[in-house]
Amino acid sequence: MLEAHARTGIRNRLLHMIALEDWDLIGPHLEAVTLKDRHVIEVPTKPITHAYFLEMGVASVVAVDAEDHRIEVGVIGFEGMTGVPLIMGDNRAQHSTYMQIGGSGHRIPQEALAAAIAKSEGLRALMLKWAQGFMIQTAHTALANGRAKLEQRLARWLLMAHDRLTTAAVPLTHEFLAVMLGVRRAGVTVAIHGFERRGLVTTRRGQLTLVDRAGIEQIAGSFYGTPEAELKRLLGGN
Amino acid sequence: MLEAHARTGIRNRLLHMIALEDWDLIGPHLEAVTLKDRHVIEVPTKPITHAYFLEMGVASVVAVDAEDHRIEVGVIGFEGMTGVPLIMGDNRAQHSTYMQIGGSGHRIPQEALAAAIAKSEGLRALMLKWAQGFMIQTAHTALANGRAKLEQRLARWLLMAHDRLTTAAVPLTHEFLAVMLGVRRAGVTVAIHGFERRGLVTTRRGQLTLVDRAGIEQIAGSFYGTPEAELKRLLGGN
DNA sequence: CTTTTGCGGTACGGTTTGGTACTGAAAAAA
DNA sequence: TTTTTTCAGTACCAAACCGTACCGCAAAAG
Numbered sequence: 001m002l003e004a005h006a007r008t009g010i011r012n013r014l015l016h017m018i019a020l021e022d023w024d025l026i027g028p029h030l031e032a033v034t035l036k037d038r039h040v041i042e043v044p045t046k047p048i049t050h051a052y053f054l055e056m057g058v059a060s061v062v063a064v065d066a067e068d069h070r071i072e073v074g075v076i077g078f079e080g081m082t083g084v085p086l087i088m089g090d091n092r093a094q095h096s097t098y099m100q101i102g103g104s105g106h107r108i109p110q111e112a113l114a115a116a117i118a119k120s121e122g123l124r125a126l127m128l129k130w131a132q133g134f135m136i137q138t139a140h141t142a143l144a145n146g147r148a149k150l151e152q153r154l155a156r157w158l159l160m161a162h163d164r165l166t167t168a169a170v171p172l173t174h175e176f177l178a179v180m181l182g183v184r185r186a187g188v189t190v191a192i193h194g195f196e197r198r199g200l201v202t203t204r205r206g207q208l209t210l211v212d213r214a215g216i217e218q219i220a221g222s223f224y225g226t227p228e229a230e231l232k233r234l235l236g237g238n
Numbered sequence: 239m240l241e242a243h244a245r246t247g248i249r250n251r252l253l254h255m256i257a258l259e260d261w262d263l264i265g266p267h268l269e270a271v272t273l274k275d276r277h278v279i280e281v282p283t284k285p286i287t288h289a290y291f292l293e294m295g296v297a298s299v300v301a302v303d304a305e306d307h308r309i310e311v312g313v314i315g316f317e318g319m320t321g322v323p324l325i326m327g328d329n330r331a332q333h334s335t336y337m338q339i340g341g342s343g344h345r346i347p348q349e350a351l352a353a354a355i356a357k358s359e360g361l362r363a364l365m366l367k368w369a370q371g372f373m374i375q376t377a378h379t380a381l382a383n384g385r386a387k388l389e390q391r392l393a394r395w396l397l398m399a400h401d402r403l404t405t406a407a408v409p410l411t412h413e414f415l416a417v418m419l420g421v422r423r424a425g426v427t428v429a430i431h432g433f434e435r436r437g438l439v440t441t442r443r444g445q446l447t448l449v450d451r452a453g454i455e456q457i458a459g460s461f462y463g464t465p466e467a468e469l470k471r472l473l474g475g476n
Numbered sequence: 477c478t479t480t481t482g483c484g485g486t487a488c489g490g491t492t493t494g495g496t497a498c499t500g501a502a503a504a505a506a
Numbered sequence: 507t508t509t510t511t512t513c514a515g516t517a518c519c520a521a522a523c524c525g526t527a528c529c530g531c532a533a534a535a536g
Contacts (some may be wrong), residue, residue, distance in 0.1 A: 014302035063377045066460035071384040073377040089363050090472060095377065118359075127325050132326035136375050139301045139311040139333065146309040146420035147382035149492075173513065182384035182496060189514060205502055205513060222304035234328060260493060387522070411483065422524060427484060441533055 012053040013079045014130055015106065017235060019141065024121045025116035030106040032059075035059075035099045037171075041082050042097035051083030057103015058164045060180060062096040070181035071145065072140045076098070079162025080130050086113055087127045100147075101161070101171060126221070127129040130206045133231035145182065154182050154191050155220035158201075158210060163228065168210040195219075250291040253344065255473060260361045261316015263354035268344040273337045275409075279320050280335035288345040289321030296402045298418060300334040308385065310377045310418035313338070313395075315402025317469065321330070322372050324351055325365045339384075339399065341411060354389045364473075371469035382461045383420065391419050392429050393458035394449060396439075401466065406448040412452055433457075 042048055046065055054077055061074040082097050115122045144153050161170050178185040195201045200215045203207055241370055281284055292315055299312040320335050355362045382391050399408050407419055416423040433439045438453045439446055
């Protein structure tokens with residue numbers, strides 16, 4: 001639980017943007033949580049018990065179908081929250097959501113969130129705009145999946161991760177990157193090797209560090225950037 | 239404009255599900271429209287002036303980036319409405335939306351829709367659930383784009399179109415199918431030829447008719463079906 | 477009926493990616 | 507420290523798909 005005056009210590013953009021008069025609807029219900037690597041937040045078809053406002057780390061939202069095909073459809077960090085369906089009035093998880101890079105955050109029970117959204121129009125508007133931003137991200141993931149090459153998609157992912165981290169180090173194995181991008185592990189290895197050879201990243205076992213962000217942006221081209229710009233527009237430039 | 243008693247003639251699922259007490263917020267603002275092939279409904283970055291409730295035909299929502307890469311991220315028919323961002327409190331079009339297969343519908347001005355959603359909780363809940371269903375569709379499009387083969391994606395698209403048409407004939411050129419799937423026109427031609435050889439479809443210039451829907455479903459596998467089932471769950475089985 | 481345009485069938489080389497598998501090395505566990 | 511596990515590097519063939527292009531034919535326009 002967080003008192004109103006405690007918000008100064010909060011990094012989460014959404015929590016930060018909650019109007020003072022709405023804070024009583026959210027703050028008292030928040031529970032600080034540590035979120036380790038691979039911590040599972042939502043499981044497909046199961047009820048969503050909490051929404052998580054991340055402070056640190058990166059969560060992956062992964063779509064899964066009946067034949068176990070899977071691919072990442074969105075990433076969430078300190079700029080947003082998990083549990084988008086809750087905002088839409090649905091309490092069933094559609095996708096698999098888990099921490100891709102460990103961190104921390106605050107979570108709120110589904111019931112408390114629903115009550116808060118029902119009571120405050122401002123709160124509802126804020127979260128709907130976040131949901132809209134997340135939709136845009138998913139749409140652009142669909143675009144990248146369909147038309148970008150492996151190297152471009154990898155670059156896009158690294159940039160999105162970097163945006164949500166405080167260091168340039170991305171602690172992740174090739175295996176997990178491959179799952180998220182929906183490609184072979186070996187393909188990721190080769191692509192990363194190419195980045196390394198061009199001086200864009202350095203690597204260690206289970207870790208990858210961005211060195212030349214501009215260079216990576218150049219590779220990603222226009223597959224990166226639109227969702228980020230749109231989220232800024234939706235939530236204001238602060 | 240539609241009177242309350244005129245709703246019996248309506249095929250659109252969403253309009254049909256609007257509660258009687260909410261109808262006054264919507265019905266009087268509706269304008270019947272004929273929607274020809276390629277009719278443009280929304281243009282990226284421009285304001286959304288109307289939301290369209292389709293009666294017949296199929297609309298495509300196509301994501302576009304700065305380098306003009308494009309791919310379809312959703313299709314809409316009589317089961318839904320265009321202008322999802324309006325539901326989320328945003329009035330700017332993110333994607334390109336246009337009629338892929340001509341038809342008809344009713345449109346409502348953005349302002350009237352916004353006012354209606356603000357006034358009625360039930361109306362808001364209904365449309366939010368539609369938006370949630372559309373999000374799921376987009377996520378599964380991302381999944382199919384990343385992991386399905388051309389043949390599977392084509393099968394998926396044909397099934398989604400068929401769901402929204404009254405006849406088994408899909409009046410569409412290979413060229414447009416290719417744009418939506420984000421593949422070569424020639425690739426579509428070859429794939430359709432394969433379907434035809436297996437007796438799944440018959441073709442005429444600018445038209446394609448489903449013959450063996452079950453066979454097409456088998457090809458699409460689990461890439462088709464989830465969004466459809468989820469929309470049913472969200473909006474009720476009626 | 478003739479002309480023009482757009483659509484579909486086909487081809488070919490090149491690139492990208494998948495499937496699979498083996499290996500050495502780094503990190504974690506014993 | 508030794509053993510076990512996990513991860514990254516690499517290789518090979520096959521399949522899928524792209525870029526491009528040409529040509530004949532159907533449908534629309536004149």
